Amino acid sequence: MEAYFNPIAMLVAAFSALVVGFIWYNPKVFGNAWIKSAGLSETELKGGNMVKIFGLALLFAFMLSSALPGIVIHQAGALSLVGGDPTKALPSYDVFISDYANAFRTFKHGALHGVLTGIFVVLPILGTNALFERKGAKYIFINSGYWIVTLAIMGGIICVWK
Incomplete structure (x- = not known):
């Protein structure tokens, strides 16, 4: 089971979400477009508690990375078929x-x-929320694009790390 649920790989994958975010939401990439589409100002962004924001973002990314082995590692599915205990298989x-x-x-x-996972899980969730928040397509595609790229990197890390 440890080969499929590797906490170190999950932690590295979680940190990768922050690295991608630093690049994706940089003003020279999608940052300015995201600020405008979110209806925020530079002043509002600077007023946040960054330790809390990044700490919780890392926690949420770790939670997400802990769900990914069951999605990206097929052998984890075989393990689940035997109730998670190969000694009883x-x-x-x-x-x-x-x-x-x-x-x-x-x-x-x-x-x-x-x-x-990004396209068929995250995009519909973020898209639905954005529609009810009266956000436009640009907002949906910037945020969903971030998660699609991030989940690709996270999934790759978790799948390859044995």
């Missing part, structure tokens, strides 16, 4: 895992599942 489980232990354990494959 049928002998066929050990044969299956020995044959497929490293199948699809690449950065590219994890990134693919991260992108799909």
